[in-house]
Amino acid sequence: MDELLLDVQDLSTHFMTHAGVVKAVNGVSFTLHRNETIGIVGESGSGKTVAALSLLRLVPDPPGKIVEGKILLKGRDLREVSNEEIRAVRGNDIAMIFQDPMTSLNPVFKVGMQIAEAIMLHQDKSRRDAWRMAAELLAKVGIPDAESRVNQYPFEFSGGMRQRAMIAMAISCNPDILIADEPTTALDVTIQAQIIDVVREMQAQYNSGVILITHDLGVVAEIADKVMVMYGGRTVEYGPIDEIFYNPHHPYTWGLLGSLPRLDLVEKERLTPIKGQPPDLLMLPPGCPFSGRCGYERPDECPLTMPDTEIVGPEHGVRCWIPNDERVSARSELPRFVARSK
Amino acid sequence: MSFLEVRDLKKHFPIRTGILKRTTGHVYAVDGISFSIEEGETLGIVGESGCGKSTAARVILRLLEATAGSVVYDGIDVMKASRVEMQRLRRDMQIIFQDPYASLNPRMRVRNIIGEPLRIHQIGTPAERRQRVIELLETVGLNAEHAERYPHEFSGGQRQRIGVARALALNPRLIICDEPVSALDVSIRAQVINLLEDLQDQFKLTYVFIAHDLSVVKHTSDRVVVMYLGKTVEIASSDVLYDRPQHPYTEALLSAVPIPDPETERNRRRIVLEGDVPSPTKPPAGCVFHPRCQRAQEVCETAMPPLECTGDAGADHMVACYFATRYEGVPKRDAPSKDTGEAPAR
């Protein structure tokens, strides 16, 4: 196993709003090693984006606040470091790519400037060197004509190219960790494929760890080594990718996998949706946030206390009150999992 | 005579610049598309941004005036219909929108939103309308008490249901679904897809299902139209399209769609297209796809290939390519057993 880069323990981030406390992230833990990609999967309200922002202390305070947990970057707790130190980490050790390439780049500065700025900030390079490196980076992420493109403004770039430019900015300082927050959601599918390839290549070149935040299980299946499934601010299941897809243990994971229309399956089966609505973060039960939509919940346990992590496979954990054997038999009755051997 | 026949439909938007607002160019959003729809079927239209699918939807419903071409429904050319005829046609053809937050008037109560079409066409007495609204709410899985609420009190999936109820109010025969689930959470999408399918059975509806997500389109549609830069490049039944795509763009599109199955993903052969989608203001000469096409040759720069059937991939499988993939002699793969649901080896 490669070097351990990031060790997040029991991270909790809450928002104090006028309507009450929103527990956006509630006791989340995961690790990331070099050359590893972790996919954090969840829908709206799952807390995945807030978790990522918490790592870099980018959560607006007020109203948000990291109330608990440790964020250990190569042993150093990022919650404890000073503001200057965290700024040195941002963009340098941990870099982030955001979802919407349209608004993530500053429209009044040339693209080259934005990349060069990041370089000059963290590395001791002259302006000319930084611009040269910016052009090289743009070429590296696959932008044709990088020499002239570096002098253009964001509006002259298409969506896919802007995303590549963002990736170039992110990797400009050889970060150990790359956080990609829904990097492909706003893009067309053929462009999406290109971007995923770029991320993969950059990871290989720089030996970085990648945290991929998405709701798209297909993208996760493409590049993640391990997966963490979040719901309502909690981790409900995590594990290596094959375990999650072929041996899922949490009813939410079943629900997700079962409700996706599949391109590759011939027979037209009826989808099995998860009933109910996404969680209202102001009204979360003290226990499992999925109770109420689960279908298998035990009314006297599930909403009241959050179960501990139970190990159900190699590095595969789930937080669920249903005993293991009951779970396996319940799963075998679901249409998607009939006789899925793995 | 098909239920709805679209023939050579075009919609060009003029670009006006300068103080005098002279026309300096056009956006060739829809540039000559043709297809027909049979009653009761679901026709999927798939393509990426800029392909013109949403514009096509609006032109078919005459929410935008066509630049050229015809849309024949029930013997009438929608593009040439009079005001009176159009009012009648509107009752038959409705639309469901993509954005559940923008498609409902935030200042209107749900009962007014759903009841408005009835009021516009002066159907029923107020009491009858109120009753119908409750009926519609229940049909889409909501309750009578939701009628008094405002849109902001509902979640995205629920708002989409309200949009569906509104579309059903006039008992339409055709509903165009413009990306109805793209803006919804994954776990809610399946609910709405199932709802639409149930309603189709219940009310004998014909759907045009527009989406950029091929998996969703394949699941919901009987036949699929693939659009690129304002043109149709391929039309086939949805099974055949996945099994035997003929157009290089379709092949690339299919291979780009991420499949939530790690094993399949690892073994996949991917076609990654170079470059970006060209702007619809400057479509390439000849075949619109040729700059990004791996099979492109000289002839592709001369003229857009016609949409025709090559015969080997199915009787109504149409493709617009000089070098369409041929499937002569390739046996159609057997439908795998329900148990394994394996992906085909590709």
Added chain:
Amino acid sequence: MTEEVVATAGEGAMEVKPLSPWADTWRRLKKNKLALIGLVIIVIFLLVGGAQEIANLLGPHNASESDTAAQRPWWQRGYLAPYDPNGGDFHAGPAGPINPPSMKHLLGTDYLGRDVLSRALVATRISLLVGIIAVGIALAIGLSLGPISGYYGGAVDSVVMRMADIFFAFPYILFVLLIMTVLGPGFRNVFIAIGILSWAGYARLNRGSVLSVKQVEYIEAARAQGASDLRIIFRHVLPNTMAPIYVAIAMGIGGAILTESALSYLGIGMRPPDASWGSMITDYQTYFFAGQWWMLTFPSIALVVTVFGFISFGNGLRDATDPKLKE
């Protein structure tokens, strides 16, 4: 099959109602002390100025006006006025007509022995009427032309906006004076003048919102249902563009009151002996320097405080409805 659908959707329908846009605006407004003070001032102003209407609503048996009150023209019948605002009394007090504030005349009397309080109250009513009617006229014109201009665009839009530009180009006060000179002084003409000149602001403000709202999907939905343009404009577009208009109305009423006072000050608005804050200021300013301060002071304060109230509230409302303003 529908059972599954029902079970799926009905559950978990929002139990905690998220705040409606109005409730949220009110919540934010409450934090702004100045705006709240403004609101209180406005409410007092409305109550005082509208006292007669309120009294009428409460029933005729409450009316106990004196005979002279019944003879006054309708805009002079401020119910709260303890004395006839135009009825002078040369022996109002020991010193003759002019008396400082006392128990009998709370704000004193003026040079004709008229009760200053009564006059001030009636003047409040005048200001209220001017504010509301003038702005009402401006809105009627502006909110007809604005949405139509924005929705149709093209030639219609150009014409209306150029007309609005013309109205903007003229210096406001001068033009009001011009119209008043043409129409002649008097109560009715004041609000016509102000109203006619203010429509352009509302129209342009509204047109901007209309341009963005008309692209939204629920408008397309209405068209797909066969709604007529008029229905779309006034039932769908206009209600969703009103937020900045409310702010403009608050400011507009404040401005109209101020303009009317200016006109009356110049002698072009209310004609004597009618009481209006502006005319009272004109009348009493010389007496102020002679040491008889009470005549000038009270109407002046009333004017300043009222206009301040409207403007503060308008500012507060604007801040409270601005989605981008950080709280």
